[in-house]
Amino acid sequence: MREKLEAFVARRIRELRTERGLSIRQLALRSGLPPEMVSRAERSISSPSVGTLDALFGGLGVDPADFFARPSALCGAEGAASQRRFEALLDGLTPSEQDEVLRGLGLLLGVRHLGARARHRSKK
DSSP states (O other): OHHHHHHHHHHHHHHHHHHTTOOHHHHHHHHTSOHHHHHHHHTTSSOOOHHHHHHHHHHHTOOHHHHHOOHHHHHHHHHHHHHHHHHHHHHTSOHHHHHHHHHHHHHHHTOSOHHHHHHHHHTO
């Protein structure tokens, strides 16, 4: 179980960093961490401490709950396909419509910060 969690954390760090167009050095600067530490965590060479993860969450601009709740990572191919369809749907909306949909989902699911994703996505 531990190896699977470490691999998941490493994959998510890299995935979120690349989605945001950040280099390892840029993420390190935003997180206040040495680039080597970010690189080792991303390659699953070392397990980041809770403090290091917290710094990375800040540098990536992600809530810890969102970091660990990615459907594609947790649900396999079926979750990934559902996520792609949902993201395609969102891409067809204006930023304000995206915010409205995500806020509504957040209310239904009891999750905060979903509207911020629409703003981030619209800047891509």
